[in-house]
Amino acid sequence: MPPSGRAGLPARAPTRVADSRDVPATVIVGAQWGDEGKGKIVDLLAEHCDLVCRYNGGPNAGHKIVADGETYKVQHIPSGVLRGKECVIGAGCVIDPAVLVDELDYLAGRGVHIDRLHLSTNAHVIMPWHVAIDQGVERRLGKLKIGTTKRGIGPTYADKAFRLGIRVQDLLDPKILRQKLEVALAEKNVWLERVYGAAPLELEELAARYENYAQRLRPYITDTSLLVDRALRDGKAVLLEGAHATLLDLDHGTYPFVTSSTTIAGGAAPGIGIGPTRIDEVVGVAKAYVTRVGEGPFPTEIEGPDQERLRELGGEFGTVTGRERRCGWLDLVALRYAARLNGFTSLALTKLDVLSAFAEIPVCVRYLLPDGSETADFPAHQSDFHHCRPVYETLPGWREPLGDELPPAAKAYVELVERELEVEVSLVGTGAERERVVALG
Ligand code: GDP
Ligand code: IMO
């Protein structure tokens, strides 16, 4: 007979949620406009973790990781895969099966173990019409375009919100898939032909192609919410990897020049299917300067030859599209905003070595607004942000390569960031290779 509890109900054993606080679920999130070096930091921290989970986005993300002299590229699969860790693609992600299958083949071909990957039944599938519509919308927008990666991200998340999406679990049942394809094509082909002047898609060909993808992906598809919850209850250390970055967040980023998912740390819980109370740490990843791919306002974008210089020194060309990344000086107003939105418990500052070439390094500490006032807080109104001018503090450079011991001027640069953000910088990137990182204590 179980002991009696309140209102005569049987008392239940307390859940073990409290125990799981002992072992961290850590979010890793980009603090700027992407390409901060999240892949490298995830790869680094994954060494001491059991499970690495991606919570948002799709093949618009691209991470380069340099290990043992080899460069690897990942788009869909969490960067922890290179450490042979169990990896999860969560419900908050959108999957292009063609890209994912290619990525699996690419990694397997390079000797990386891919059999410990798990793909959420609830993730949405990027279909060919999403890619065609993404391209068509950008074409029609002309000068007003977003500068998307043209991978179908926006249209896929739009159909998800519209409740018309096709999910990974739909791939597993040919009858359901065919029915969904039929319904979708009846509408999408009209849009493709009449609005975007694109070729219509053919039902039989699509059904056969996606049935093939289903066979390839079937072994990986599972209930990833349950899997991550069990891992946490078993005391495993879990990394939750965010794609893109804070200023590309759909709600809080520089809308409309954003991506279509929740990129910030708070999105990790719904994107994976765990409660927010399971998350202990939030590691922000910021470049020691700023880059942006695509259109949109960028207050600290450099005018003049230093832009080109920074791009060449930092190798700032897109991992997904090969586009030139726009380059600018570190923006502490935007970074403070990122600290507010994500609640960083620490920060990794990457690519500090790239700044070694500069005798003086401007850092934006405030914005000058169109009304003549200055602010240290990120403007809430887009017009203020579009028209603000950066107010710089100029720091002396260190003009020497960075090793394990940072020179005083480099230390001062890091300390300015810590002071302005009130967040500790725990890691400093000093080169692309896996081991080129300084841990600050
Ligand atoms: P992610 O999307 O945030 O993972 O970043 P990307 O991989 O798209 O872009 C970051 C680039 O910087 C990659 O080519 C990395 O190899 C490189 N990188 C990462 N950290 C460092 C660093 O500390 N120094 C230098 N020089 N390169 C770095
Ligand atoms: P990682 O994870 C840099 C940008 C695109 C475009 C905007 C919308 O590698 O840091 P989308 O295709 O998502 O609809 O494009 O968002 N963007 C990124 N920029 N790094 C990324 O990912 C990005 N993901 C999206 O360039 O401006």
Ligand code: MG
């Ligand atoms: Mg990238």
